[in-house]
């Protein structure tokens with residue numbers, strides 16, 4: 001099997017397995033939400049099919065598309081110059097494919113994108129309110145506030161434009177798309193899933209904190225320091 005086909009195989013298995021993390025952490029219900037990953041070295045991505053139950057997702061149902069969201073099942077030349085062909089399922093890619101594709105085209109360091117409707121983060125999105133950085137965990141993972149992106153209709157690249165415009169100037173790997181829910185990015189799909197899990201966790205904690213009174217802000221210089229340690233030292 002060619003290196004490209006092996007890579008597609010691996011990315012499909014990873015993307016499929018990561019969808020199980022969305023249900024494990026209760027970030028989605030029914031068929032809501034989606035995970036995608038870039039196929040390293042190629043202008044290709046892998047994303048879940050639209051409207052399929054999480055219990056029925058299998059690696060071979062993950063759809064390979066180009067970075068405009070069009071399903072593709074062959075390349076005339078892989079990295080070695082050889083033609084490659086693979087099977088795509090007879091299913092449409094996720095309704096958010098154009099949004100994910102836009103992110104990959106405009107943020108070359110992003111290798112994974114995730115969308116959930118996790119309850120607390122989506123509640124903040126419904127109010128169009130950014131989550132203030134009042135927890136060390138937020139300084140660590142998000143490097144500041146989790147911002148709100150614009151309202152955008154589903155289906156074309158409007159959501160993608162909102163994600164890129166909002167996150168380009170921020171440390172945060174998460175954006176709360178107004179009236180919709182969180183979208184997260186990462187160097188790979190696993191990191192984007194982690195950001196989605198963390199986003200829900202801090203959305204819940206800050207919400208509860210606000211029921212008790214006004215959460216205490218953290219000095220921006222200390223947030224930078226937390227972010228730097230977590231991103232560059234923690235776990236090394």
Ligand SMILES: O=C(CO)[C@@H](O)[C@H](O)COP(=O)(O)O
Nearest residue numbers: 032033034050051094095154
């Ligand atoms: O909110 C949305 C659409 O943006 C998604 O969460 C959908 O609910 C899931 O759509 P598919 O990925 O199954 O098309």
